[in-house]
Amino acid sequence: MKIGNLTLEGFAALAPMAGVADRAFRELCMSFGAGYCVSEMVSSKGIAYHSKKSAELMEISPMEHPCAVQIFGTEPETMADAARFSLQYRPDVIDINMGCPAPKIAGGGSGAALMKDPALCGRIVKAVSDAVDIPVTVKIRSGFDGEHINAVEVARIAEDNGAAAITVHGRTREQFYAPPVNYDIIRDVKRAVQIPVIGNGDVADALSAKHLYEYTGVDYIMIGRGALGNPWVFREVNAYLSEGRLLPKPDLDEKLDVLSRHITGVVEYKGERVGMREARKHTAYYLKGFKNAAKLRNLAFSMETLDDLKRLIDAIRTST
Ligand SMILES: Cc1cc2nc3c(=O)[nH]c(=O)nc-3n(C[C@H](O)[C@H](O)[C@H](O)COP(=O)(O)O)c2cc1C
The missing domain is CATH 1.10.1200.80 (Putative flavin oxidoreducatase; domain 2)
Incomplete structure (x- = not known):
């Protein structure tokens, strides 16, 4: 699996999770075989105002690579400036958050609310891609709500504007984290774009990882909640998908x-x-x-x- 020129080892990434997937947890998951990880989301406005909190969120330790810094916001130029500024922390990728459902984020037009305006998504991806010379990726949901399932449209626009890969979480903003997860839309995005697609949603073990790969045909997968208190899940997924071995749980x-x-x-x-x-x-x-x-x-x-x-x-x- 490649994002631009960057090669990802293994079979699964640790998903960005604000408040939980901090540096210590990312390092731990990478030590268990996660092939890639993403920072907690960082506000592009916070970066513009040189907030200390934003700076801390962008710190990456040597054991975490390859690692993306994930930024959120609504203004293409502010997002581009934030991406440029984040380069001093040496991320391998800049990821754009188009999936966060939290009222604090989506209520202000960022995160999953961006999917309501695909043209703006395109302008943001273009501005950020033009601003940095590392790969830029996008993390989206299936759509904003059940009446607006537009992940395929947003993914195509992101690709046309320079995205090097797309992560799709198969839920709408309206669903937050409630079931069911929609793997059909992840498969549809995979079929619609040429760039690699990372599937995400409800993977908790080796078998569910295999199912997501097989059902959707994605290039890679991302695990969020399934890694909490369970960071060895990456070891289990790698053993199963590379050699068909189902590892016992740690003692x-x-x-x-x-x-x-x-x-x-x-x-x-x-x-x-x-x-x-x-x-x-x-x-x-x-x-x-x-x-x-x-x-x-x-x-x-x-x-x-x-x-x-x-x-x-x-x-x-x-x-x-
Ligand atoms: C506590 C928590 C915080 C999250 N924070 C972020 C975030 O900062 N950026 C992001 O793109 N997604 C965030 N997500 C969404 C996850 O990355 C992932 O898409 C979602 O949990 C579905 O995957 P899962 O079923 O493997 O958990 C968060 C999820 C949780 C549970």
Whole structure:
């Protein structure tokens, strides 16, 4: 799979997820065989105003490559300036967000709301592609709502205006993350454009990864929620799609070791005070399916320090 001149290894990318797929989580997923990852979305206006938060979101560590910086906004020139500015963080790709459903984003005309104006999508892709000499990609949904399923039209316009690949999440903005996911529209986009297409939506394991590939014919896939508390999913997908091997789930020791690596990484990048607050939600994902999960989650949600994490891990060992 290639995006422009960039080769992606493996079979699946980690999807951009604001608030969860931060640097520490992206590094972890890449260490388990994700072939590509995308930053949390960054506001083009925030970049224009030199916001500290935007700068932090664009930081990429050496273990994360190949990695895209994802930007959102509505104004072609502001988006082009943001893309140019982001190059100092050495992304391999600039990805344009045309899929975020959140009222804060789509309500202002950005994210998934852009799909209501395909011509504007084209102008944004063109402005950004002209501004940088690395590949520019677009992440879209199936459409804005059930009456406006226009992913094929938007994908063609993006291709005509310089996009090097397209990711399609098979849901409308109106659906947010609710079922069902529409793989037919992903297949239709794949058939309609020459550039590579990345399929996205509801992949959670090796078998669902294979199904998305086979049903749609896409060139690559992207996994979001299915990687939360489950970063080894990339190892499972790679083993199955390359050799047909269904790997067993990691044992408790490995799971706890991964949890510890994950949270230590978050604290390294964000400091213990902020990092441990954020660690609570990450930890909760790992606890899914554990015996006494509700009790353990309560412990997780009171963590303040890395020592608290050690205590939680001891509690998990004794209760499992
Ligand atoms: C918490 C969360 C945050 C997300 N943030 C972004 C984002 O910043 N940019 C983006 O393009 N998509 C974002 N998404 C959408 C995902 O990238 C993905 O398209 C969606 O979750 C469907 O894939 P999945 O079924 O594998 O999770 C987010 C999704 C979630 C659950």
